[in-house]
Amino acid sequence: MAKKKRKIIRIDEELCNGCGLCLPGCPEGALQIVEGKARLVRESYCDGLGACLGHCPQGALRVEEREAEDYDARGVIAHLEKQSPELAERHREHMRAHGIEDPGFDRAGHSSGCPSCQVVSWGNEGSAGQAGPAAEDRDEQAGEAGGFSALGHWPVKLYLIPPAADFLKNADLVLVADCVPFAYGNLHRDFIKGRAVAAGCPKFDDAAAYVEKIEQILESVNVRSITVVYMEISCCSGFVRIVREALERSGIDVPVETVKIGVKGSVLDREVIAGG
Numbered sequence: 707m708a709k710k711k712r713k714i715i716r717i718d719e720e721l722c723n724g725c726g727l728c729l730p731g732c733p734e735g736a737l738q739i740v741e742g743k744a745r746l747v748r749e750s751y752c753d754g755l756g757a758c759l760g761h762c763p764q765g766a767l768r769v770e771e772r773e774a775e776d777y778d779a780r781g782v783i784a785h786l787e788k789q790s791p792e793l794a795e796r797h798r799e800h801m802r803a804h805g806i807e808d809p810g811f812d813r814a815g816h817s818s819g820c821p822s823c824q825v826v827s828w829g830n831e832g833s834a835g836q837a838g839p840a841a842e843d844r845d846e847q848a849g850e851a852g853g854f855s856a857l858g859h860w861p862v863k864l865y866l867i868p869p870a871a872d873f874l875k876n877a878d879l880v881l882v883a884d885c886v887p888f889a890y891g892n893l894h895r896d897f898i899k900g901r902a903v904a905a906g907c908p909k910f911d912d913a914a915a916y917v918e919k920i921e922q923i924l925e926s927v928n929v930r931s932i933t934v935v936y937m938e939i940s941c942c943s944g945f946v947r948i949v950r951e952a953l954e955r956s957g958i959d960v961p962v963e964t965v966k967i968g969v970k971g972s973v974l975d976r977e978v979i980a981g982g
Contacts (some may be wrong), residue, residue: 712756713776713868717744721766725976731761733781735789750778751785753824760865760915761981768918769869827873864906865915869922877902879929881920883936884946890909890935897935897965906937908944916945920952924960931961931981938968946979953980 715736723844724742736751737744737758744766746752754777756769788796854948859873864881867874880897884907887893906916923929936942946964953962961981966974 711771711773712758712776713769713771713870714749715746715756715758716768717746718768718772719743719764721764722762723764723766725763727763727900728758728761728767729756731759735786736782747785748781749775751782753777754917755866755868755975757866759919760912762915763819763857763912763917765914771870777903788881790949809903825861825868825871825873844974854894856858856894857903858901862903862905864904864919865911867904867919867923869919871925873902874923874927874929876928876930878931878933879904880933880935881906881945881949883907883942885937885939885942886935886967888969889937889969890973891971893935894919901933906945908948909941913948916948917951917955919951921956924952924956929960931963934962934964936964936966938966938974948961950979 724739724744726739726744728744729737729739733754734753735753736747738747739745752774754769754774756767759767759769783794823855859871861867864900878901880901880903882893882897882903882905884890884905890896908916932949934945936945943966951961953960959981962979964975964977964979966976968974
């Protein structure tokens with residue numbers, strides 16, 4: 707199979723202890739434990755989106771760009787069939803639920819990976835693919851019930867966003883704690899419009915994996931600024947510590963602002979913590 711330069715998982719064997727926690731995080735079944743270490747079964751089974759990264763407590767997994775076999779969605783289905791027909795069928799159902807009848811190819815005939823991880827951006831288009839309103843109209847519409855979504859890309863989970871995604875290049879990045887959208891009604895108008903967004907939970911997700919992912923983003927693309935929007939709950943402030951550590955590890959200076967949201971939906975505090 708021909709190779710081309712693309713993103714693919716890399717396993718640091720010195721850090722890997724063979725715990726196997728990464729295996730369930732790979733929906734394509736591309737990882738296995740062999741001789742006490744996680745191994746990539748086959749390059750063509752890895753879509754390179756890094757869904758497994760946050761499941762490694764040792765930080766042994768990361769995404770790199772190198773010469774590798776093309777991702778083979780049909781081969782993944784055949785691979786899952788050998789492991790378990792139930793796994794393969796769940797994968798098919800997941801694909802069909804996102805409108806892809808043939809799990810190997812999308813409607814344009816291109817090889818397609820897991821829809822929850824596929825990187826797409828649509829600029830001024832709405833979430834349903836319809837043209838969005840003019841910029842001057844967005845302030846009134848964004849954040850209102852049934853109003854226009856200011857989101858301009860997918861995915862939004864920090865775990866799933868490739869560090870070098872095109873929508874991150876020269877972008878103002880807003881990191882949003884998972885609970886914020888439920889408390890702050892004008893999130894789209896005030897924080898998402900015109901920005902790239904990544905969401906996560908600093909309490910229940912892997913903080914070390916978040917530090918690694920943000921560090922990779924800083925090193926891979928020229929992010930112009932970072933805004934961290936988090937809840938007043940004490941555990942949620944972990945998002946701020948994560949960003950501080952990623953900045954320190956990367957050695958990259960970028961403006962960072964933190965915004966604390968109250969459980970009743972108000973902005974309690976704003977602070978510039980870097981690059982100001």
